[in-house]
Amino acid sequence: MRVVCPGSFDPVTNGHLDIITRSARMHQEVVVAVLRNPSKSALFTADERVEMLREVTADQPNVRVAKFNGLIVDFCRANEISAIVKGLRAVSDFDYEMQMAQMNYSQAGVETLFMTTNPLYAFLSSSLVKEFARYGGDVAGLVPASVLHRLADRLAVSDPAAH
Numbered sequence: 016m017r018v019v020c021p022g023s024f025d026p027v028t029n030g031h032l033d034i035i036t037r038s039a040r041m042h043q044e045v046v047v048a049v050l051r052n053p054s055k056s057a058l059f060t061a062d063e064r065v066e067m068l069r070e071v072t073a074d075q076p077n078v079r080v081a082k083f084n085g086l087i088v089d090f091c092r093a094n095e096i097s098a099i100v101k102g103l104r105a106v107s108d109f110d111y112e113m114q115m116a117q118m119n120y121s122q123a124g125v126e127t128l129f130m131t132t133n134p135l136y137a138f139l140s141s142s143l144v145k146e147f148a149r150y151g152g153d154v155a156g157l158v159p160a161s162v163l164h165r166l167a168d169r170l171a172v173s174d175p176a177a178h
């Protein structure tokens with residue numbers, strides 16, 4: 016089965032990578048779909064986010080990275096994807112994710128598969144990583160090494176006062 020892992024991935028964290036990798040072990044093909052225009056203002060451009068994802072999934076031949084805009088169900092239709100894979104971190108994720116899953120199924124017949132997060136990464140989100148890194152926090156171990164470097168470079172440029 017071809018499945019999709021959608022998100023903004025600004026930037027990709029070890030939590031995302033864990034879900035992608037585990038999905039790739041179970042499904043024939045995983046498409047990681049990067050939301051081009053997240054409502055939240057992004058630190059990295061969509062192309063940079065795609066590039067980072069390609070770097071960190073390069074060792075997984077059945078993982079493909081693409082950009083998308085608009086509704087994920089339209090992306091699924093266009094790419095013959097039958098299910099969306101989502102990671103659930105905490106109970107707080109559940110209400111919204113369930114509503115969205117039901118909406119997507121009722122509108123387009125697209126299934127959603129939930130995976131429980133690896134407890135190592137249950138607290139992890141891209142926004143928290145950015146916030147910590149911005150104020151000098153150590154985020155090594157929370158993001159892949161290549162992302163760590165880009166994060167440091169970008170934050171040094173965007174907020175020289177923090178360094």
Ligand code: ADP
Binds near residue numbers: 132
């Ligand atoms: P965030 O900014 O919260 O990291 P994204 O939109 O980039 O969110 O995340 C895309 C999807 O990746 C989420 O809907 C969720 O399913 C999954 N995800 C994000 N972080 C984690 C994590 N730490 N563990 C498991 N799944 C996660």
